[in-house]
Amino acid sequence: MSDLSRIVKAYDVRGTVPDQLNETVARALGAAFVRTLKEYGDKADRIVVAHDMRESSPGLAQAFAEGATASGATVLHAGLASTDMLYYAAGALDLPGAMFTASHNPAEYNGIKMCRAGAAPVGQDTGLTQIRDYAQELLDSGEAEKERAEKPIERRDLLADYAAHLRTLVDLSDIRPLKVVVDAGNGMGGYTVPAVLGDAVLPPLPLEIIPMYFELDGSFPNHEANPLNPANVVDLQNAVREQGADLGLAFDGDADRCFVIDERGEPVSPSAVTALVAARELAKYPGATIIHNLITSSAVPEIVRENGGEPVRSRVGHSFIKGEMARTNAVFGGEHSAHYYFRDFWFADTGMLAAMHVLAALGEQSRPLSQLAHEFERYVSSGEINSTVDDQTAKLVEVKQAYVNADTDELDGLTVRFDDGAWVNLRASNTEPLLRLNVEAPTEERMIALRDEVLALVRS
Missing domain, CATH: 3.30.310.50 (Alpha-D-phosphohexomutase, C-terminal domain)
Known part of the structure; x- marks a missing residue:
């Protein structure tokens, strides 16, 4: 019998497949998700579901959708997506959503990130505990297998809409030409980068994209899709130097985090990226609030104040950041772990949008990235x-x-x-x-x- 207390974490569901997380468990969680939304008085008649490239993800997402439809919801299945693409769908369509991914975890893992309509977070204090308990009841009673689809599941590709929306938020059309090496780590960046930064679905930008490990492969044959580990960006650092590139970008498995490498092959700290993006957002929204967690560099609140903004310090973790952003109506939030949150993106985190800000900041002036980033590195x-x-x-x-x-x-x-x-x-x-x-x-x-x-x- 599955013990959901072992896989339902503070912010999401994460476990090994199939012993901890399988299609029966996913079906129970889908039914419980809709039931909990109804009890909270949220929208629950229609939800959106998407998944990453892991071998187990399509089956788990389908089972979750079946459980949700059995509880009375209509399901829009978006298929392959990055996590921030699921947040886009939840925000743009104003639907609750569920993303099947284990982010940077090894291949034997999978998980679920859930949100309310408008990409509002679901965590332990905002419904995840109830979802766990209701799903556990279904599993313990044997009712989970009966939670089968009663309505047809609608399928829609949202990649082009997602890419077009991001391009409205940061204009890259007039920057100087840049050579960019991108390491997708065989994760979802290999699916979204060609659409957003390349010419797969939209007009080309002045970017020469040099792809690394863009093949979608949930076994991660080249390296773990976790750029927070320095060993996993060595290939990218070498490629940036060898190619004479202007910068490198590394995405994690579900492409909601992005790490930046300068033209020398040296990492640009997430704190420096946070300060850089904060300065750009404050130029657009003078006097606005910026959220930073307490592990980010002291340079971040200093630079926010120097640019006329109001820094607010937060606990570590996306539920705390998103909560503070909603409370203060902050325009942007950044964490030391390379999670970046935007009010223009429904207060959700998106590594792609942060990457676009870095590209714009670099391409709008003539200095190399190492010199530009030095302005934001003080400690x-x-x-x-x-x-x-x-x-x-x-x-x-x-x-x-x-x-x-x-x-x-x-x-x-x-x-x-x-x-x-x-x-x-x-x-x-x-x-x-x-x-x-x-x-x-x-x-x-x-x-x-x-x-x-x-x-x-x-x-x-």
Whole structure:
């Protein structure tokens, strides 16, 4: 019997196929999704479903659609899509949606990202717990197999509409010619990049796209589709140098995150991208609010204020970012993990739109990306460092006591700030016995010293 508590996470469903997630489970979750929407008083008569390129995704999406129709909904099946393409469908058509993907996870995984009409998030506090409980009831009673389609499932290709919408948000038609290497990691970027940045469905742009690993293959034969791991962008870095390209773009498996490489083959930090995009959005919407999570560089709120905007600091995680964006009507939000959120995109995250902003910013002036990005890089970061601990809470208390004379807060874990601009954040993992450390400082020497000092406390 499937135990859904093992695969229903804080923001989505994620598990191994077929032992944890299979078509019976997906069918139960589809029925439960529609039932929960009705109980919340949301639109539930029609939903949209899409899936990535994993071998198990089409069958899981079809089963989910059958469960949803058995609960009274009409299903629009969009077929292959990136996650932000599903958000586009949910926003443009004002429909609840479900995207079948395990993002950057290995091939044996799959999952579901669900949203309300208008791409509003579904998480533990906004319906996901009820969906889990209702689906568990169907599985425990054996009723899940009876949740079969009672209405025909409509199928529609939304790729061209998605691409056309993104091009209305960032105009790339008049930038200088750019050579761009794109590593899709055999994920959905290989499907969406030719449509948005190439000439597959729309007029060509002044971009020479050099594709890497565009073949859709959920077994990920070249490398994991997780650009957050430096090992997975080595091929792209080498290709940018070899091709003499202006920049490189790396997408994760479901193409909702995008990482940027400059012309030297060096990474541009997601914090720098956040600051760059924030400055562009503030030029369009003067005085607007920008959301950033507490792991992004201190350069982000500094640059937001310098450009006349209002920075708002948030906890890590898309439900918190989206919640703050809705509360403040923010125009943009960025995370250290390369998730970027736009008010013009229904407050949802889209790596493609962030990439388009970087291309526009680079193409509207003559300097190389390394020089442009340098304007937005002011501090030295450690990156995230994990430590295994037996008692996360006790260790956080111990570290706090060690810095009792510093400025601390506990918005998300423990943040310690120092007079020279350096800061430390230590957060507990929700799923593993880990503490996650991030350190930033004005110089590399100060960062290393502070990093090692905190790690000695954590690992003692």
